Amino acid sequence: MNDLVMIYINCKKIVGGKAEGLALISNKPLNMLSMFDTKTGHIKDKDHDLFNQTLKNRILIFPNCIGSSVGAYIFYSLKINGVNPKAIICTNKCDIITASGCAISDIPLVDGTGSSFKSLNNKTKVTVDADNQIVKIHTV
Amino acid sequence: MQLTKKEERALQGDYGDGLKLAYKILVSIGNANNATKLIPIKWAHISGVNFNTIGEAGVRFLAKLDKETKVTVTTTLNPMGFDSKKDNNLSEDFKANQLSIINSYLSLGIIPSFSCIPYEIFNLPKKGEIVSFAESNAAVFVNSILGIKTNKESALSSLASAITGKTPYSDLIIDDLRKPTTCLKPDIDIETESDFGLLGYFAGKIAKDSCIGLEINSESLDIIKSKAISAGIGTSGMCGMFTNKTNGCERISFGKKEITQVKDELNTAEKGDLIVFGSPQLGLEEVNLLGHLTEGKKFKKPCMIFCPRSLTECNNKMVKTLKKAGADINCDSCTCLTPLITKNEYDSIVTNSIKCAYYMKHANRIDVSLKDMKSITKEYCE
Incomplete structure (x- = not known):
């Protein structure tokens, strides 16, 4: 049975591309340089709400990155190791760590500031179409 | 963001993979910062040189850059992990990775200045000109003291700007936002x-x-x-x-x-086992002051000083004075994320630098006694 597309959300393209996957949602910023196991994509920080989850193949929906700008290279590490998120939506501010990290790693990225992603959970299927500046929320 | 036809073509890859990637980085950052266009720069200063900062991912990223890719404006480089003309006890793995990073940057045509204080050792563009500076102390200094305009750039954005000769027109580049x-x-x-x-x-x-x-x-x-x-x-x-x-x-x-x-927050120890000067690297004024304060004296604890190579090669009298006092002078490198000072060797250091204190505490996990230069020489020299 085909997925039924329920919601279209407008967003701003930061890095082009299109991807589909299960959402991985957090309300907390990520510090790329200190929080990741780049071999597996798991978040190692016990205080983070994504502790022990992996970004691999997910659509990461989170506020923004914090910390050193060198954190951009961690996205590249995740990509080389095949454990990168399929696409990313920033819900607070699309910062330059995430923007430049996604640019060198070919990860579609959109700025979702101003839109509500509250109805989503980690079982929701999401399509990010950065080129057309649309996020589609699926229900079965 | 509005791109010119030539920029659009570069972004599509018409002028090679290096320019394509560089424009992709700038456009993504420009989009994120609501820039309306790209604007030419006169100079770029790149961070992300020390292997401890960019790691294996950085080594691989830089090594993969197209050999035809070159910088198009004068571009200087931040410090690396160690003094290239001195022996050290670093692992062969660290040295090989560091060498790979340097070769990648040299291949791009970057001046191997290995300094975080380009404003003290180069004739920078004039007041009002636009540059792309990644090293944070240098970005703040040139904006605030010299009136040269830059955003606080990253290793990647400054690299992309060095290759394209442009930066997104946003934030501190715009006079009204300064x-x-x-x-x-x-x-x-x-x-x-x-x-x-x-x-x-x-x-x-x-x-x-x-x-x-x-x-x-x-x-x-x-x-x-x-x-x-x-x-x-x-x-x-x-x-x-x-x-x-x-x-x-x-x-x-x-x-x-x-x-x-x-x-x-930063001052976590009463005393230090090692005296450290230089984050940012010491410039001429600081070396002269420190030389005067230690003339005819000896440091009672080991002392490491970080400064640009150009300072040690101009026959500076005070550099000789500092060496006589027992200081270990290090070029090409800085205390920020340095592999040269480790917890195995030192429980605590004493320094006058806030930046050094911060990175010693957070990256090297070493306690810091924070004092000004005069107090340090008074207490630690005889």
Whole structure:
């Protein structure tokens, strides 16, 4: 049975591309340089709400990155190791760590500031179409 | 963001993979920062040179860059992990990775300056010109003291700007945005370079915008103090500029309580087993001052000094004085994320630098005794 597309959300393209996957949602910023196991994509920080989850193949929906700008290279590490998120939506501010990290790693990225992603959970299927500046929320 | 036809073609890859990637980075950052266009720059200064900062991912990224890719504006480079002309005990793995990084940057045509204070050793573009500076203390210094315009760039954005010769027209590049909305008003006398550093560190923490006001007399600011404020601001936040033009700003007090609060955060030891000077690297004024303070004396503890190679090669009398006093002079490198100072060897260090204190505490996990240069030489020299 085909997925039924329920919601279209407008967003701003930061890095082009299109991807589909299960959402991985957090309300907390990520510090790329200190929080990741780049071999597996798991978040190692016990205080983070994504502790022990992996970004691999997910659509990461989170506020923004914090910390050193060198954190951009961690996205590249995740990509080389095949454990990168399929696409990313920033819900607070699309910062330059995430923007430049996604640019060198070919990860579609959109700025979702101003839109509500509250109805989503980690079982929701999401399509990010950065080129057309649309996020589609699926229900079965 | 509006691109010219030529920029569009570069982004599509018509002029090679290097330019394509560089434009992709700038367009993504420009989109994120609501830039309307790209604008030419006169100079780029690139960070992400020390292997400890960019790691294996950085090594692989840089090595993969197209060999035809070159920088198109004068481009200088931040410090690397060690002094290239001295022996060290670093692992072969570290050295091989560091060498790979340097070769990648050299292949791009970058000047191997290995310095975080390009404003002290190069003739930079004039006031009002636009550059792309990644090293945070240098970005804050040139914006605030020299009136050269830059955003607080990253290793990747400055690299992309060096290759394209352009930067997104946003934030501190725009004259109207080089004005603060909040300012700090010191209620106490700030005299030493370390206290100016703490003022900067506090300012960087509370700044909500890219520019913060500091109500200080600009005539009281020599290069040592300006540098200390710049490095402090650059260490603690996203702010890229300070100014004493504070008309209409919301005022925040910087008094005994505030300076004690930030000092207590960084000053975690009474004494240090190692004396460290240089983050940012020491310039001519600092080397001269330190030389005068130690003339005819000896350091009672090991002392490491980090400064640009050009300073040691100009037959500087004070460099010789410092060597006689027992100091270990290191070029090409800096204390920030250094592999040269480890917890295995030292439990604590003493330094006058806020930036050094911050990275020793957070990256090297070593305790810090924070004191000004005069107090350090008084206590640790005889």
